[in-house]
Amino acid sequence: MNLKSVYETIETLKAEIQTVSTKEDLEQFRLKYLVRKGIVQQMFEGLKTAAPEERPLLGKALNELRQTAQRLFDEKKSQLEQVQTASKGGIDLTIPGRRRPIGTKHPITQALDDMTDIFKAMGFAVALGPEIEDDFHNFEALNFPPDHPARDMQDTFFLDETALLRTHTSPVQIRVMMNQKPPIRHIMPGRVYRNEAISARSYCMFHQLEGLAVDENITFAELKGTLATFAKKFFGSNVRYVFRPSFFPFTEPSAEMDISCFLCNGKGCRVCKQSGWLEILGCGMVDPNVFKAVGYDPEEVTGYAFGMGIDRTALLLYGIDDIRMLYENDTRLLNQFT
Numbered sequence: 614m615n616l617k618s619v620y621e622t623i624e625t626l627k628a629e630i631q632t633v634s635t636k637e638d639l640e641q642f643r644l645k646y647l648v649r650k651g652i653v654q655q656m657f658e659g660l661k662t663a664a665p666e667e668r669p670l671l672g673k674a675l676n677e678l679r680q681t682a683q684r685l686f687d688e689k690k691s692q693l694e695q696v697q698t699a700s701k702g703g704i705d706l707t708i709p710g711r712r713r714p715i716g717t718k719h720p721i722t723q724a725l726d727d728m729t730d731i732f733k734a735m736g737f738a739v740a741l742g743p744e745i746e747d748d749f750h751n752f753e754a755l756n757f758p759p760d761h762p763a764r765d766m767q768d769t770f771f772l773d774e775t776a777l778l779r780t781h782t783s784p785v786q787i788r789v790m791m792n793q794k795p796p797i798r799h800i801m802p803g804r805v806y807r808n809e810a811i812s813a814r815s816y817c818m819f820h821q822l823e824g825l826a827v828d829e830n831i832t833f834a835e836l837k838g839t840l841a842t843f844a845k846k847f848f849g850s851n852v853r854y855v856f857r858p859s860f861f862p863f864t865e866p867s868a869e870m871d872i873s874c875f876l877c878n879g880k881g882c883r884v885c886k887q888s889g890w891l892e893i894l895g896c897g898m899v900d901p902n903v904f905k906a907v908g909y910d911p912e913e914v915t916g917y918a919f920g921m922g923i924d925r926t927a928l929l930l931y932g933i934d935d936i937r938m939l940y941e942n943d944t945r946l947l948n949q950f951t
């Protein structure tokens with residue numbers, strides 16, 4: 614026994630205490646080192662035969678050995694006792710927590726949330742309406758003539774004589790106007806349904822975001838300014854846009870808004886069919902007949918409305934090839950949006 618072997622034993626002790634994980638292990642440790650016949654005491658015996666000049670240093674080292682052994686034992690003992698109290702009643706509070714995977718927003722929800730935030734910042738409130746509608750809200754009040762082809766069985770899912778699945782979010786305009794007086798500045802996001810052949814480009818259900826502003830002296834210039842601001846915030850500040858004349862029964866005049874293709878920046882690509890432009894929405898000034906249907910006086914108020922499809926835009930934005938992928942709930946797709 615010499616100084617070196619005492620210090621080596623201290624290191625061995627430290628390594629060995631790491632392997633102790635049960636009360637039984639700890640008892641083995643105690644029997645090996647801490648009892649009268651144990652290693653520590655044995656080494657103390659060696660002090661008697663050591664050379665006198667070595668004794669002071671050796672004695673100091675041996676004391677350190679004894680203290681270390683006792684300290685390691687005490688620490689481990691209280692550690693094991695804590696585990697035991699914690700696991701009473703079957704709950705082990707020392708087990709590390711399980712990681713819960715963090716969910717993600719569906720790309721459509723994400724796109725709608727982003728759009729909603731932009732309009733909210735411009736003073737629009739959000740309104741929702743039912744997905745099951747009737748002919749009055751979905752067509753009649755929106756100035757669709759009784760024989761308009763959009764009412765055809767091929768487009769509309771009828772539930773019975775009077776109920777149908779809304780084919781657009783425009784009926785929410787009617788509900789908002791019948792529920793309150795101007796001024797109105799609302800956006801109306803939601804699901805819509807059409808009985809179309811399902812393909813990579815179209816699905817029987819999709820999403821729209823509707824907008825409506827009604828007040829005295831609302832002009833087409835305000836409509837343009839609002840939509841241009843939206844387009845620059847959502848698609849990027851260097852996006853270009855054009856308003857083309859169009860027709861909708863519930864607006865007069867009507868227009869469609871195209872933006873410069875954000876994939877090729879207007880140069881022409883497969884997605885914009887080489888035109889450099891993408892159609893993103895329909896809009897116009899609210900038709901006087903619509904105001905009459907909801908009991909507003911078209912001589913007193915004017916307004917604008919717009920409606921855009923979300924799904925195709927989201928497909929382009931996120932580079933998804935097939936609209937059906939949005940509704941398969943395949944986590945391999947959804948996980949890419951964390």
Ligand code: DAH
Nearest residue numbers: 781783895896897918919920
């Ligand atoms: N409802 C129309 C559609 O589904 C979109 C639309 C066009 C809404 C013009 C509007 C609008 O509010 O002013 O195709």
